[in-house]
Amino acid sequence: MEFLLIDPPHRIWEFLRAWVPSPGCLQLAAYLEEKGHELEFIDCTILDRPWHDLEDAIKRIRPKVAGLSVSCTYFIYDIMNAARLIKDISPKTIIIVGGAHPSLIPEETLRECPEIDFICVGEGEITTHEFLEAVKRKEEDFSHILGLAYINHKGEFIYTGDRPLIEDLDTLPMPAYHLYNMEHPYIGLPSEGKRSFLVNFARGCGFDCSFCSESAFWHKRWRGRSPQKIADELELLKEKYNRRIFYVGDNIFNYTRERGIGFIEEMKKRNTGQKLWVQSRAGFVIRDEDLMDGFREAGVYQFMIGIEHHRQNTLDLFNKKESVDTNTKAMQILKKHGLMVMATLMIGHWDETEKDRQALLKYVRPYVDHFGLNVITPFPGTRFYEEMKRLGRIKVKDWSRYDLIEAVMPTAEEPDVHKVTEAHISMMRKYYWHPRELWKTIFSKNPILRHHHRHFLGIAFTAFKHEVLGTPLWKQKNYQTFEEFLKERGRPLKKWSSPT
Numbered sequence: 001m002e003f004l005l006i007d008p009p010h011r012i013w014e015f016l017r018a019w020v021p022s023p024g025c026l027q028l029a030a031y032l033e034e035k036g037h038e039l040e041f042i043d044c045t046i047l048d049r050p051w052h053d054l055e056d057a058i059k060r061i062r063p064k065v066a067g068l069s070v071s072c073t074y075f076i077y078d079i080m081n082a083a084r085l086i087k088d089i090s091p092k093t094i095i096i097v098g099g100a101h102p103s104l105i106p107e108e109t110l111r112e113c114p115e116i117d118f119i120c121v122g123e124g125e126i127t128t129h130e131f132l133e134a135v136k137r138k139e140e141d142f143s144h145i146l147g148l149a150y151i152n153h154k155g156e157f158i159y160t161g162d163r164p165l166i167e168d169l170d171t172l173p174m175p176a177y178h179l180y181n182m183e184h185p186y187i188g189l190p191s192e193g194k195r196s197f198l199v200n201f202a203r204g205c206g207f208d209c210s211f212c213s214e215s216a217f218w219h220k221r222w223r224g225r226s227p228q229k230i231a232d233e234l235e236l237l238k239e240k241y242n243r244r245i246f247y248v249g250d251n252i253f254n255y256t257r258e259r260g261i262g263f264i265e266e267m268k269k270r271n272t273g274q275k276l277w278v279q280s281r282a283g284f285v286i287r288d289e290d291l292m293d294g295f296r297e298a299g300v301y302q303f304m305i306g307i308e309h310h311r312q313n314t315l316d317l318f319n320k321k322e323s324v325d326t327n328t329k330a331m332q333i334l335k336k337h338g339l340m341v342m343a344t345l346m347i348g349h350w351d352e353t354e355k356d357r358q359a360l361l362k363y364v365r366p367y368v369d370h371f372g373l374n375v376i377t378p379f380p381g382t383r384f385y386e387e388m389k390r391l392g393r394i395k396v397k398d399w400s401r402y403d404l405i406e407a408v409m410p411t412a413e414e415p416d417v418h419k420v421t422e423a424h425i426s427m428m429r430k431y432y433w434h435p436r437e438l439w440k441t442i443f444s445k446n447p448i449l450r451h452h453h454r455h456f457l458g459i460a461f462t463a464f465k466h467e468v469l470g471t472p473l474w475k476q477k478n479y480q481t482f483e484e485f486l487k488e489r490g491r492p493l494k495k496w497s498s499p500t
């Protein structure tokens with residue numbers, strides 16, 4: 001086998017209790033398949049015995065090249081462990097890793113995990129195609145392939161240079177859903193119902209918020225698929241996989257007005273009855289107020305907006321380029337047009353007080369249907385990370401805790417980071433246990449909202465029972481840590497030393 005694309009075993013997040021295939025992997029696999037490469041894609045998170053099954057797959061396939069994908073910083077150790085396991089079983093297999101985290105700190109990643117041979121920095125399709133072609137030709141020098149990072153035989157870090165981005169995303173084929181087990185019971189988003197799914201129709205964002213790894217990774221550029229291609233994909237997902245409710249991962253769905261107008265026309269024409277939740281930003285909601293009824297009629301039921309904070313100085317500090325007034329106005333517009341509002345918000349700022357947190361809660365409560373509260377996290381590769389590192393505020397280096405829920409930095413008033421994590425839990429409870437929200441759980445006329453709130457109430461109730469009665473939390477039945485796997489395997493990994 002020429003290429004085995006692997007999404008390594010991950011721990012599913014308690015809030016989600018479900019999983020979705022990586023849109024990046026599905027797109028990459030489809031492109032490489034179209035280019036004639038022989039490949040397989042395995043997503044270990046939905047395998048019965050993830051690490052054991054990965055080991056068996058490597059033994060069976062012995063791929064020439066294994067590609068490991070990592071969408072979040074939080075998952076990076078899974079990728080490193082998978083690389084160690086692969087080299088242990090099949091030392092000749094070349095390992096290439098892709099995704100935002102290793103792309104943004106390639107040298108650190110390569111030095112921390114010498115089993116990784118190459119990092120595909122940035123967009124994956126063309127770089128991986130050229131790389132596989134070079135491997136096929138048995139080339140040993142890869143320095144002519146843009147977008148690659150590696151350590152050469154002298155121990156020097158090499159980056160071959162930026163790969164130009166694909167200008168027209170419509171030239172890419174349909175994601176390779178046919179290579180995936182779309183009916184696995186974990187697949188979906190339980191808060192949105194059984195037949196839900198995650199899709200991605202755009203890359204990047206034209207803005208430059210200092211905390212965002214997305215704008216860093218995609219060089220502050222936005223590119224999107226056309227409304228026709230979006231509708232084709234949604235139609236396929238309905239016809240072939242019976243998927244009806246979607247979270248659209250695009251950072252800004254209505255980045256251009258033309259795309260919004262085209263989408264509304266196309267969806268009305270096709271009349272698939274599918275429902276979508278999209279992301280945008282306040283300024284674009286205001287710009288497109290006249291399109292909001294059209295969006296609703298075309299199936300959009302919720303807009304997620306990065307409101308972030310109720311204080312203008314915090315918005316300015318992050319270069320958000322929105323004002324508190326535009327944020328408020330956008331939420332009012334969405335409500336007026338019968339659309340649900342999901343606000344993403346951040347606490348854990350250095351100068352924050354308990355009073356600020358209560359003020360934030362008070363500010364958004366009248367508008368939001370979904371309280372998307374996060375803890376500010378310095379993702380590597382961002383300006384915010386560099387700044388926090390310089391100020392010595394990052395107290396947790398363990399990337400597996402960078403999940404936007406656990407705090408990794410203290411505030412001036414709370415030197416213990418756990419206090420910030422606790423504040424997050426307490427605010428979530430305060431929002432969802434409020435009589436108004438509990439009322440919606442049973443009596444809201446909006447079935448999606450009812451379902452959604454019930455899901456979150458269920459999670460809160462499980463956590464409450466766990467704390468009071470000691471009953472177990474939700475369990476990902478197939479999950480096993482790498483250490484548990486190694487113990488069960490009974491054979492430690494050989495110490496890897498690069499053949500050079």
Ligand code: B12
Nearest residue numbers: 012013022023024067068069072073098099120124213249
């Ligand atoms: C899909 C997604 C998920 C999926 C992940 C599915 C999976 N199998 O990995 C789900 C819903 C499970 C998820 C969960 C989480 N996510 Co998430 N998620 C996204 C989302 C919406 C889309 C990513 C995407 O599809 N991008 C588009 C594709 C085309 O890009 P790509 O993946 O980078 O792939 C390209 C290249 O990287 C490269 N490439 C990728 N893989 C490989 C492999 C090889 C071998 C090669 C050569 C190249 C290559 O080629 C691809 C095509 O060009 C982003 C937000 C966004 N809009 O981007 C957040 C995002 C990635 N998630 C984020 C986070 C933090 C999380 C969570 C950890 C926490 C949270 N609060 O949400 C959870 C934890 C999950 C858990 N433990 O269960 C952050 C990550 C920040 C960071 N730097 O770490 C993001 C950026 C959102 C944000 N708030 O900023 N997430």
